[in-house]
Each structure stands twice: as C-alpha cells, then as structure tokens.
Amino acid sequence: xxxxxxxxxxxxxxxxxxxxxxxxxxxxxxxxxxxxxxxxxxxxxxxxxxxxxxxxxxxxxxxxxxxxxxxxxxxxxxxxxxxxxxxxxxxxxxxxxxxx
Amino acid sequence: xxxxxxxxxxxxxxxxxxxxxxxxxxxxxxxxxxxxxxxxxxxxxxxxxxxxxxxxxxxxxxxxxxxxxxxxxxxxxxxxxxxxxxxxxxxxxxxxxxxxxxxxxxxxxxxxxxxxxxxxxxxxxxxxxxxxxxxxxxxxxxxxxxxxxxxxxxxxxxxxxxxxxxxxxxxxxxxxxxxxxxxxxxxxxxxxxxxxxxxxxxxxxxxxxxxxxxxxxxxxxxxxxxxxxxxxxxxxxxxxxxxxxxxxxxxxxxxxxxxxxxxxxxxxxxxxxxxxxxxxxxxxxxxxxxxxxxxxxxxxxxxxxxxxxxxxxx
Amino acid sequence: xxxxxxxxxxxxxxxxxxxxxxxxxxxxxxxxxxxxxxxxxxxxxxxxxxxxxxxxxxxxxxxxxxxxxxxxxxxxxxxxxxxxxxxxxxxxxxxxxxx
Amino acid sequence: xxxxxxxxxxxxxxxxxxxxxxxxxxxxxxxxxxxxxxxxxxxxxxxxxxxxxxxxxxxxxxxxxxxxxxxxxxxxxxxxxxxxxxxxxxxxxxxxxxxxxxxxxxxxxxxxxxxxxxxxxxxxxxxxxxxxxxxxxxxxxxxxxxxxxxxxxxxxxxxxxxxxxxxxxxxxxxxxxxxxxxxxxxxxxxxxxxxxxxxxxxxxxxxxxxxxxxxxxxxxxxxxxxxxxxxxxxxxxxxxxxxxxxxxxxxxxxxxxxxxxxxxxxxxxxxxxxxxxxxxxxxxxxxxxxxxxxxxxxxxxxxxxxxxxxxxxxxxxxxxxxxxxxxxxxxxxxxxxxxxxxxxxxxxxxxxxxxxxxxxxxxxxxxxxxxxxxxxxxxxxxxxxxxxxxxxxxxxxxxxxxxxxxxxxxxxxxxxxxxxxxxxxxxxxxxxxxxxxxxxxxxxxxxxxxxxxxxxxxxxxxxxxxxxxxxxxxxxxxxxxxxx
Numbered sequence: 001x002x003x004x005x006x007x008x009x010x011x012x013x014x015x016x017x018x019x020x021x022x023x024x025x026x027x028x029x030x031x032x033x034x035x036x037x038x039x040x041x042x043x044x045x046x047x048x049x050x051x052x053x054x055x056x057x058x059x060x061x062x063x064x065x066x067x068x069x070x071x072x073x074x075x076x077x078x079x080x081x082x083x084x085x086x087x088x089x090x091x092x093x094x095x096x097x098x099x100x
Numbered sequence: 101x102x103x104x105x106x107x108x109x110x111x112x113x114x115x116x117x118x119x120x121x122x123x124x125x126x127x128x129x130x131x132x133x134x135x136x137x138x139x140x141x142x143x144x145x146x147x148x149x150x151x152x153x154x155x156x157x158x159x160x161x162x163x164x165x166x167x168x169x170x171x172x173x174x175x176x177x178x179x180x181x182x183x184x185x186x187x188x189x190x191x192x193x194x195x196x197x198x199x200x201x202x203x204x205x206x207x208x209x210x211x212x213x214x215x216x217x218x219x220x221x222x223x224x225x226x227x228x229x230x231x232x233x234x235x236x237x238x239x240x241x242x243x244x245x246x247x248x249x250x251x252x253x254x255x256x257x258x259x260x261x262x263x264x265x266x267x268x269x270x271x272x273x274x275x276x277x278x279x280x281x282x283x284x285x286x287x288x289x290x291x292x293x294x295x296x297x298x299x300x301x302x303x304x305x306x307x308x309x310x311x312x313x314x315x316x317x318x319x320x321x322x323x324x325x326x327x328x329x330x331x332x333x334x335x336x337x338x339x340x341x342x343x344x345x346x347x348x349x350x351x352x353x354x355x356x357x358x359x360x361x362x363x364x365x366x367x368x369x370x371x372x373x374x375x376x377x378x379x380x381x382x383x384x385x386x387x388x389x390x391x392x393x394x395x396x397x398x399x400x401x402x403x404x405x406x407x408x409x410x411x412x413x414x
Numbered sequence: 415x416x417x418x419x420x421x422x423x424x425x426x427x428x429x430x431x432x433x434x435x436x437x438x439x440x441x442x443x444x445x446x447x448x449x450x451x452x453x454x455x456x457x458x459x460x461x462x463x464x465x466x467x468x469x470x471x472x473x474x475x476x477x478x479x480x481x482x483x484x485x486x487x488x489x490x491x492x493x494x495x496x497x498x499x500x501x502x503x504x505x506x507x508x509x510x511x512x513x
Numbered sequence: 514x515x516x517x518x519x520x521x522x523x524x525x526x527x528x529x530x531x532x533x534x535x536x537x538x539x540x541x542x543x544x545x546x547x548x549x550x551x552x553x554x555x556x557x558x559x560x561x562x563x564x565x566x567x568x569x570x571x572x573x574x575x576x577x578x579x580x581x582x583x584x585x586x587x588x589x590x591x592x593x594x595x596x597x598x599x600x601x602x603x604x605x606x607x608x609x610x611x612x613x614x615x616x617x618x619x620x621x622x623x624x625x626x627x628x629x630x631x632x633x634x635x636x637x638x639x640x641x642x643x644x645x646x647x648x649x650x651x652x653x654x655x656x657x658x659x660x661x662x663x664x665x666x667x668x669x670x671x672x673x674x675x676x677x678x679x680x681x682x683x684x685x686x687x688x689x690x691x692x693x694x695x696x697x698x699x700x701x702x703x704x705x706x707x708x709x710x711x712x713x714x715x716x717x718x719x720x721x722x723x724x725x726x727x728x729x730x731x732x733x734x735x736x737x738x739x740x741x742x743x744x745x746x747x748x749x750x751x752x753x754x755x756x757x758x759x760x761x762x763x764x765x766x767x768x769x770x771x772x773x774x775x776x777x778x779x780x781x782x783x784x785x786x787x788x789x790x791x792x793x794x795x796x797x798x799x800x801x802x803x804x805x806x807x808x809x810x811x812x813x814x815x816x817x818x819x820x821x822x823x824x825x826x827x828x829x830x831x832x833x834x835x836x837x838x839x840x841x842x843x844x845x846x847x848x849x850x851x852x853x854x855x856x857x858x859x860x861x862x863x864x865x866x867x868x869x870x871x872x873x874x875x876x877x878x879x880x881x882x883x884x885x886x887x888x889x890x891x892x893x894x895x896x897x898x899x900x901x902x903x904x905x906x907x908x909x910x911x912x913x914x915x916x917x918x919x920x921x922x923x924x925x926x927x928x929x930x931x932x933x934x935x936x937x938x939x940x941x942x943x944x945x946x947x948x949x950x951x952x953x954x955x956x957x958x959x960x961x962x963x964x965x966x967x968x969x970x971x972x973x974x975x976x977x978x979x980x981x982x983x984x985x986x987x988x989x990x991x992x993x994x995x996x997x
Binding site: 004005006007008009010011012013014015016022024025028029031032035038039042043044045046047048049050051052053054056057058059060061063064065066067068069070071072074075076077078079 | 264
C-alpha cells in the first residue's frame with residue numbers, strides 16, 4: 001500500500017511543479033516529489049529480509065540535502081521578491097518554454 | 101488488531117495525499133505551507149510505521165520542524181508585499197494532459213515497484229556491524245560504510261550556508277505586532293530541554309536511533325525558537341570571530357578523518373584498527389555541533405549583520 | 415487482563431470524549447477565540463488521560479514518567495500557542511464573537 | 514606511498530579543505546586558492562600519467578568493499594576530465610584574481626573563492642565516484658555551488674540561478690527515483706557490481722529511463738535546455754566558463770558512464786537512436802539560436818547547448834557497432850569543447866570589460882588591451898569549428914569515421930550541418946571585432962594582460978589536443994563495457 005502512496009505522491013508533486021506559477025508553491029511540490037522518492041527507499045528497506053538499514057541512511061542524507069536546497073531556494077526567492085515587491089509576479093516562467 | 105492497523109495505515113495514507121494536494125493547490129499560500137508542515141509531521145508517523153525510527157526523527161526535526169520554520173518566515177516576508185493578482189495556475193487544458201499522463205506514470209511506477217524483489221543489504225550489514233565500532237546499523241552506515249556520503253552531505257549544508265551568506269545580508273528580525281510575555285518565557289523554559297534532548301540523541305546514536313543529524317536539528321530548532329522568542333541571533337559573520345570556524349568544524353573534522361586514513365597508508369576514511377568507535381564519537385560531536393549552527397544559519401536567510409547595524413533598513 | 419491493564423484502558427477511554435468534544439468545538443464554534451477555548455482546555459485533559467492510561471497499561475514507571483513529560487511539554491506548548499494565536503487575532507482586529 | 518591511491522584522495526580533499534580555509538579566513542583567499550589550484554593541476558597531470566601506465570583501477574573507501582562500501586574509480590576518461598577541470602579551474606581562478614573587482618552589487622563578491630573551491634571539489638568527487646548514490650550527493654553539491662556562483666552576478670542572474678536550481682533539483686530527484694528502483698531490484702549501488710547484475714527487464718528499463726531523463730535535464734540537452742542560456746550567459750565570466758565547460762560535461766559524463774557501464778545491456782538500437790536524434794536536434798536548434806543572438810555571452814551560451822548535442826551521437830554510432838571510434842571521438846570532442854568554451858567565455862569576459870557591454874554591434878573599434886583575448890577567441894573558435902589540427906577536428910574526424918563505417922549517413926549530415934552553423938555564428942562574433950566605431954567602457958579600467966593570457970592558454974590547449982591523438986586514443990581506449 002505504501003508503494004502506491006509513493007506513486008500518488010510522485011505524480012502529485014510533479015503535477016504541482018509544472019502547473020504552479022508561484023515559486024514557493026513549486027518549491028513545496030518539489031519537496032513532496034522528493035519525499036515520495038524517499039518513501040520508495042524506505043518501503044524497499046521494509047520489504048527486505050532482514051530489515052535493510054542502508055536506505056535509511058540514504059534517506060537521512062537526502063533529508064539534510066533537501067533542507068539545504070530548500071533554504072538556498074528560499075533565500076533566492078526572498079532576494080527576488082525584495083527587488084520587485086511582488087511575489088506573484090516572480091514566476092519561473094513557463095518551465096517548458098524557451099529562455100529569453 | 102490487524103484490521104485496526106490497516107485502517108490506521110489507510111487513514112494515514114489518505115491524509116498524506118490530501119495534505120500533499122492542499123500543499124500544491126491551495127489558493128492561499130499560508131494554507132499551502134501549513135499543509136506542507138503537517139504533511140511532514142504525518143510523514144514522520146509513516147516512517148515509524150515503516151520501521152525507520154531514525155528517518156522519523158530526522159523528518160520531524162528537519163523535514164517538518166526546521167523546513168517549516170524556514171518556509172513560514174519566508175512567507176511572512178513575501179506576504180507583506182502588495183500583491184498583484186496574477187493567475188496562480190496556467191488556465192485551460194491542464195487536465196486533459198495531466199489525468200491520462202498522471203495515471204500512466206502512476207501505473208508504470210506501481211508496476212515497477214511491485215516487481216521489486218528488494219533483496220536488501222541487511223545480511224551484509226549484520227556481518228560487518230561488529231567491525232564498525234557502533235552497535236546501531238544506521239550510524240554504522242552513515243559514519244563508517246558510507247562516510248564519504250556523509251562528508252559530502254555536511255558539505256552541502258555548509259555550502260548552502262555559504263551561498264546564502266554570499267547572496268546578501270540577512271533581513272532584519274521580525275517584530276511581533278503584539279508581543280506576548282509567554283513566548284520569551286517559553287523560550288527560556290524550553291531551551292535547556294532542547295539542549296538536553298540533543299545531547300541525549302547524540303549519545304544514543306551509537307546504539308539506537310539518534311545520532312548527529314537529529315541531535316543537531318533539535319539543537320538548531322531550539323536556537324530558532326530563541327530567535328522567535330526575541331533573542332538576537334548570536335552568530336556573527338565576522339572573519340575574526342569563531343563562528344565561521346565552528347560552522348565548518350563538522351566538515352573539517354570529517355575531512356581530517358578521511359585524510360588520516362590515506363596518510364596512514366590505508367584507504368581514504370579507513371579508521372585505524374580498533375579505533376573506529378572513538379573516531380565515530382568525535383565525528384558525531386563535531387558534526388552535531390556544526391549541523392545545529394548550520395540549520396540556524398540557514399534560518400537567518402542571509403549574512404548575519406555585525407553589531408550595531410540592526411536599525412539599518414535593507 | 416490484569417488490573418493495571420483494566421485501569422489503563424479505562425483512563426484511555428475516559429480521555430477519548432474530551433478529545434472528541436474538543437475537536438467538535440474546533441469545527442463548530444463561531445470564532446477563533448471560542449475555538450481556541452475548546453481546543454486548549456478539553457484536548458489537554460483528553461491527552462493527559464490517554465498518556466496516563468497508556469503509561470499505567472505499560473506497567474513501567476519509566477515509560478509512565480516519559481509519557482507524563484510529553485504531556486507537560488504539550489501543555490506548555492499549547493498554552494503558549496493558544497495565547498499567541500489569540501493575540502495575533504486581536505492585533506489583526508478580529509472581535510470576539512458576541513461583542 | 515605511490516601516487517596511485519593517494520592522488521584521488523588529494524584531488525578530493527584538497528579543494529574542500531582549501532574552501533574551508535578560505536571561508537574562515539577570507540583574507541587569504543587568492544594565495545590559498547591559487548596554490549591549491551596549482552597543486553591540483555599537477556596532481557591531475559601526474560594521475561593521468563599513472564593511468565596511461567597502469568590502466569584503470571578502483572579503490573575502496575573506508576576499507577569496505579561493495580556492496581556495502583563506496584569506491585572511487587579512476588580510468589582514462591575520469592583522469593582526462595579531472596585534468597580538464599583543473600585546467601579550467603586554475604585558469605578561471607587566475608582570471609578572476611586579475612580582473613578589476615566586479616561592480617558593487619548586493620551579493621558579497623568575496624564569497625567567490627570558497628564557492629569556487631567548493632564547486633571544484635564537488636566536480637572532482639563526481640568524476641571519481643563509482644556509486645549511484647554518491648553521485649547524487651556530489652551532483653547536489655555541484656548544483657548548489659553553481660547556483661551560488663551564478664547568483665554572485667546579482668540582478669537578473671539571480672532569477673536565472675533560481676530557475677537553474679529548480680530545474681536541476683527536478684533532474685536529481687528523477688535520477689534518484691531511478692536509483693531507488695535499481696537498488697530495490699539488485700541491492701547494489703556500485704557501478705561495477707550493477708554492471709554484473711543488470712539484465713534487460715521492466716524495472717531496469719524504467720530506472721534507466723528515469724536516470725537518463727534526470728541527467729538530460731542537467732546536461733541541458735534539447736528539449737530540456739530552457740534553463741541554460743540565461744544561467745550561463747549572465748554569470749561572471751569565470752563562472753560561465755566552468756559551468757559551460759565542466760558542469761555540463763559532468764552530467765554528460767554520468768550519462769556515458771551509466772550507458773556504457775551498468776546500463777549497457779539495455780542500450781538497444783531504439784534507445785540509442787532516440788538519444789542520437791535528441792543530440793541532432795540540440796546541434797541544429799542550439800546552433801540556429803546562437804546565430805540569432807545579439808549578445809556575445811548569450812551567443813556562446815547557446816553554443817554550449819549545441820555542442821553537447823554531438824556528444825549524444827556516441828549512442829547511435831556505438832549501438833551500430835563502431836564502439837571504439839564513436840567513444841573516443843565523442844569524448845575528445847567533450848574535452849576539446851571544455852577547453853575551447855572556457856577560453857571563449859574568459860576571452861568574452863575580458864572583451865566585455867573593455868567595451869562596457871557585450872552587444873555584438875558595440876564590440877568594434879579600438880581593441881587596445883584585449884588583442885590577446887581576441888586571438889584566444891579566434892583559436893578557440895577554430896577548435897570548436899573543427900579546423901585541423903585542433904581537438905575539435907580530431908573528435909569530429911573520429912565521429913565521422915564511425916558514421917561512415919556503420920553507414921549512419923544521417924549522423925554524418927548532422928556533423929556537417931552543425932559545423933556549418935558553428936562557423937557561421939562564431940564568424941559573426943569575430944566579425945564584430947573588425948567593425949569600426951564600437952564603444953569603450955566609460956571609465957575603461959586598465960586590464961591586466963593575464964586576462965587574455967588565461968583564455969589564450971586554454972585555447973591553445975584545445976588546439977593542441979589534436980596533436981596528442983595517439984595518447985588520447987590510448988587513454989580512452991578502454992571502453993568500460995561495450996554495448997552487447
């Protein structure tokens with residue numbers, strides 16, 4: 001059952017990332033996406049016989065990395081918002097579009 | 101009894117999905133962020149259900165706690181700006197694409213995941229655990245078998261702090277619109293408990309769930325609480341003070357441990373025979389201290405100001 | 415079942431209505447202040463009963479003390495949080511219901 | 514102690530240690546960074562010699578062997594890329610140290626040095642890694658350092674940095690999902706171990722697709738290139754150089770490592786052709802967009818996107834049977850591109866400083882002070898286009914041989930058309946220099962000749978790569994595991 005949860009969360013995160021126009025929301029979606037991958041690792045550890053601790057260590061590492069990236073992204077969002085004084089205007093643009 | 105457990109799992113899964121949906125779709129950003137924090141807390145429960153107590157500790161302290169504090173303080177600054185009503189989502193055909201594509205992806209992933217035999221490395225760990233210097237398998241993986249990953253991971257944390265400092269000064273601290281006497285009291289009351297819990301977790305890491313990361317995160321969260329309760333951030337970015345050194349301590353000590361192996365003619369990160377336990381203890385303490393301060397530094401979202409410049413507007 | 419387990423179960427079941435009513439109050443009461451009132455009071459009692467019940471049931475004094483510690487921490491946190499929420503609501507100009 | 518096992522440890526630990534020193538004591542930045550860079554360059558050069566002599570090796574870390582432990586792997590490809598990283602890193606450091614200080618923007622420019630060294634250390638860790646999850650951590654390390662460096666340019670560069678961050682995080686997450694599936698199937702993360710165990714099947718296929726997608730996003734391969742030009746075009750010159758030359762090459766390196774290592778059994782004609790078509794599209798589309806740019810640095814940034822398209826041609830050509838030639842050709846091309854592109858960005862940096870801006874129509878007129886930079890630009894262009902005897906020529910020559918040997922005339926046509934486009938857009942840039950009536954920066958700073966010299970040395974390196982053909986062939990000879 002938790003395996004299916006992984007899939008659902010992954011799709012939700014992906015969906016949010018591509019449809020949200022607000023940066024903070026994209027960041028939340030990305031975090032949910034990452035959590036779903038961690039969930040897969042831990043479920044795999046649980047299914048293994050005997051219980052496998054390597055995925056646990058991997059997910060611990062991953063959680064620390066995720067907070068680092070989130071913090072950097074939030075700092076950048078803050079700088080950009082401070083400049084334009086309008087958070088909703090700052091979107092990453094159409095992620096599928098072309099730059100400049 | 102099994103039925104109750106199954107019902108609990110189903111409820112948990114449903115709640116997680118609903119919260120994830122709220123976090124990505126709620127019209128109000130505050131609502132989305134709060135949903136995300138609750139999502140993290142429930143996720144910690146899910147980790148416990150999946151027999152991953154270490155991950156649960158880290159998720160509660162870092163994933164929900166510290167990340168939540170970061171998100172909320174960022175949100176507070178964003179929300180003060182006048183808001184132009186831009187569309188939150190691309191209008192139009194999204195559903196026609198997402199419903200089939202999402203189901204296809206979901207089916208594919210589930211199919212793949214069900215086909216996994218998941219052999220795991222449990223037996224290998226059990227075989228090597230006695231030689232690793234600690235009794236707790238996760239700690240053994242983190243600080244012995246895969247210590248290189250951990251070194252880079254603390255590096256990522258330090259690097260993130262450096263990047264944030266590089267981007268500019270920290271915004272001035274928040275001033276609550278109606279100060280409450282309860283909050284500073286709470287801070288004073290809880291901070292010693294935070295320190296106690298952190299020390300306990302650190303010590304526990306050698307034989308049970310715990311270790312440097314949860315401990316550091318709890319300690320860092322205590323610092324964030326003090327900040328919220330009105331304390332001034334005590335980290336300074338000055339080159340002269342000890343702060344930069346303490347921030348980098350964890351990574352420096354891990355690097356030194358790695359190089360020590362090479363210098364003594366062995367593999368990188370190979371601890372001399374019989375000393376693994378003491379090596380790991382030193383690494384845990386140094387890493388825990390750095391992690392606590394780094395999480396605190398991440399929360400400041402910029403280079404801390406020097407003394408006396410607090411009044412200056414950005 | 416031993417006497418300890420009976421007493422423990424009784425305490426846990428005694429706690430459940432408090433939590434239920436607290437939640438009902440959260441959902442049904444008209445404004446922030448009354449909702450906080452319902453939550454902060456009745457949920458804490460319910461939680462306390464559940465914690466003590468579980469501790470008694472376990473039959474271990476150390477576990478009982480740990481659970482009580484959790485309860486005390488929850489009390490402090492919920493009191494502070496309720497106060498903060500109420501103050502923020504006041505500062506934003508929300509008037510209590512009926513005034 | 515022989516250099517063999519110690520060299521990788523130095524390359525891993527030295528830049529990170531130097532980064533910490535420089536962070537704690539910013540006053541020592543320049544000497545520490547330059548000294549660490551010089552040592553790394555020497556070590557990387559010596560390691561290349563050792564690899565030539567002894568062949569590839571794997572060394573375990575912490576005394577634990579796979580599957581529990583992690584390892585480092587050093588072969589000809591890794592050694593060559595480590596050396597290229599050291600060359601670009603050192604040249605970029607010298608360039609940055611001798612340029613006039615960047616204008617005071619909000620970010621603190623002194624943080625360039627720790628970030629630069631961190632990035633360097635992360636790249637070295639990545640090239641040495643032989644473990645799927647270790648690769649993930651190193652990738653994130655490199656991404657955050659890159660984001661910080663891009664953000665140092667302030668202003669619009671920070672928006673580009675944020676977009677790059679989101680794109681690259683998405684890429685790593687998708688990659689990690691693939692890693693999780695592979696781990697669940699085989700309980701191994703080590704490249705060599707996986708190479709023994711992987712066989713065609715549903716799970717490995719999905720995992721391979723996910724990991725490839727994630728890495729394609731990081732390598733900015735068409736159509737996932739949207740984040741690249743702004744991020745690379747707006748950064749400081751040294752940063753653009755290392756991003757275009759090495760960071761993109763790192764993602765590409767992993768792609769090759771995976772498909773010619775653990776995933777080799779899955780490399781069928783269909784997948785290979787798909788990757789090749791993506792590469793072909795990248796060559797054409799990137800080239801066309803580069804031709805349309807009005808800004809010198811943006812032109813070079815689009816060129817990066819185009820040039821890495823050639824790299825993907827290795828897959829269809831190798832799948833068709835010409836493994837050795839395709840492999841050597843594509844990798845020489847990546848090496849030559851790295852050196853030439855870094856030279857172009859550094860030269861462009863000096864030129865932009867001189868003219869106060871990078872619009873192509875403002876670059877003419879008096880070129881005092883940046884003559885060397887233009888010479889470097891021209892030599893690097895020659896290598897990028899593929900004039901003999903440059904490295905670019907050698908790589909394209911081998912790729913063309915492979916295409917002829919396997920009857921892949923489509924790929925040959927892509928090579929030709931891409932070359933034509935490359936010469937067209939680079940000629941546009943060079944022509945701009947010869948025009949009369951350009952602009953000069955209002956208060957033109959006296960530029961140190963070191964700026965142009967850094968670019969010139971890199972450009973000469975790219976050109977001289979063609980003369981080292983026999984050595985390169987021997988170095989890259991060992992294809993890790995040819996597709997079956």
